[in-house]
Amino acid sequence: MLDRIGVAFRTILAPTDFGPASERALETAAALATCFGARLVVLHVVEENARAYPFPMPREVLDAAKAHLTDTVASLHRRMLDASSVLRDGVAWEEICAYAAETPADLVVLGSQGRRGLPRMVLGSVAERVVRMATVPVLTVHPSDHVAILAGGMDRFRHVLAPTDFSEASRRGVDTATELAAQLDAALTVVHVQPQPSFPHHVPPDVLAAADAQAHGLLEELLGRVRARCPKAEGVLKRGTPWECVLDVAKDRGADLVVLSTHGRRGLPRVFMGSVAEKIVRLAHVPVVTVGPA
Numbered sequence: 001m002l003d004r005i006g007v008a009f010r011t012i013l014a015p016t017d018f019g020p021a022s023e024r025a026l027e028t029a030a031a032l033a034t035c036f037g038a039r040l041v042v043l044h045v046v047e048e049n050a051r052a053y054p055f056p057m058p059r060e061v062l063d064a065a066k067a068h069l070t071d072t073v074a075s076l077h078r079r080m081l082d083a084s085s086v087l088r089d090g091v092a093w094e095e096i097c098a099y100a101a102e103t104p105a106d107l108v109v110l111g112s113q114g115r116r117g118l119p120r121m122v123l124g125s126v127a128e129r130v131v132r133m134a135t136v137p138v139l140t141v142h143p144s145d146h147v148a149i150l151a152g153g154m155d156r157f158r159h160v161l162a163p164t165d166f167s168e169a170s171r172r173g174v175d176t177a178t179e180l181a182a183q184l185d186a187a188l189t190v191v192h193v194q195p196q197p198s199f200p201h202h203v204p205p206d207v208l209a210a211a212d213a214q215a216h217g218l219l220e221e222l223l224g225r226v227r228a229r230c231p232k233a234e235g236v237l238k239r240g241t242p243w244e245c246v247l248d249v250a251k252d253r254g255a256d257l258v259v260l261s262t263h264g265r266r267g268l269p270r271v272f273m274g275s276v277a278e279k280i281v282r283l284a285h286v287p288v289v290t291v292g293p294a
Contacts, residue, residue, distance in 0.1 A: 009036045009183070013105035015043045015096045015130075018068050021111030025141040026072070028287065029109035032139075033081055035156055035184060038106070040083040042072050043099055045092040062087070093129035100136050107289075109139045131262070131281060131290050137176055139289045140281055159187040161255035163246045163280070166192065166218050173261035173291045174222065178229050180259060180289070188233040190226060191249045192219050193242040212237065243279040250284065259289040 014029035016022035026042065033040040044065050069085035076083035088095040100108050112127035131138050162177035164170045174190060181188035194215055197203045219235045226233045236253075238245040250258055262277045281288045 009038050009106045011039045011041065011103055011105045012036075013041050013043060013096070013100050013103065013108045015045070015092070015108065015110045016072070017044070017092075019111070021141070021143045023111075024143060025109050025111035028139070028141050030076060030079065030081060031156065032107070032109065033083075034079075038082075040076060040081055041103065041105070042069060042076070042083065042085045043088065043096060044069055044085070045088045045090060045095040047090075047092055092126045093133065096126070096130050097134050100134055105136050107137050107139060108134055109141065111141050111143070134292060137289050137291045139287055141287045145285060145287050156184050157186050157257040159189070159253060159255045159257070160184075161246070161250045161253065161258045162188065162190045163242070163258070163260045163276075164190055164192050164222065166222070167263075169263050169293060170261045173259055174226065176289065176291050177259035178226050178233070180257070181233070182229045186257075188226065188230045189236055189249065189253050189255065190219065190223060190233060191236040191238065191246060193245040194237070194239040195242060196240050212239070242276045243283070246276075246280055247284060250286065256286050257289065258284050258286060259291070261291045262293070
């Protein structure tokens with residue numbers, strides 16, 4: 001899959017509501033577009049609830065949105081970016097996902113509003129639905145995230161963390177992380193977490209040791225493939241609660257980007273992110289890229 005991912009990140013979609021979280025995400029998207037030489041599309045959706053249905057959209061609402069988009073794109077042009085804008089009317093998350101599929105975009109970069117009192121527990125309805133439903137990778141930036149990318153792309157993500165459970169689904173996340181790390185000249189750490197048994201005292205030590213040895217072998221096999229693109233990639237094997245261990249490793253290693261797959265559920269493949277992915281997206285203090293089911 002690595003050879004196919006190498007052609008990606010030619011078009012980056014940056015939805016915006018013109019608020020602080022969106023501006024932070026747009027700055028990240030602009031810096032990534034600079035690094036990858038990608039086309040940047042800024043999308044604003046005028047929500048249906050912004051008008052009194054069934055009356056037409058007020059002209060002043062559309063004019064204000066167009067003026068915001070014009071100013072935004074003009075600013076990006078001054079930075080020598082290939083940028084354009086799109087204005088849509090409808091349900092924000094539906095329009096974002098639809099446009100990402102139509103374009104097609106290779107990456108969606110969007111901000112997520114933290115909620116007072118629970119700043120890391122709630123993604124926000126638009127961001128959460130886009131993460132769950134988009135058919136392309138989504139980079140989520142929280143208002144309080146430490147973002148290594150600075151204005152103009154002079155700095156960039158330096159350390160990428162890729163969790164894996166060795167499934168085919170998680171391999172897509174590792175492949176995307178590998179390509180990002182390679183193109184951004186960033187360090188890459190692949191982490192696997194062995195779940196802690198519910199009753200560890202009842203599990204013979206030799207059984208745990210055998211499971212760890214098997215996981216170590218699978219991790220080394222995966223790293224052998226990853227190092228074809230990132231020769232200095234490292235692996236970490238932990239035991240515990242998966243999402244907690246991933247966040248701990250991200251902090252200990254100084255990772256500034258986490259890339260992981262989401263697992264679709266049979267019958268509703270685009271509805272559920274999976275409990276581990278959902279917690280990491282919500283609680284990580286750095287941006288997270290989610291890669292959905294193929």
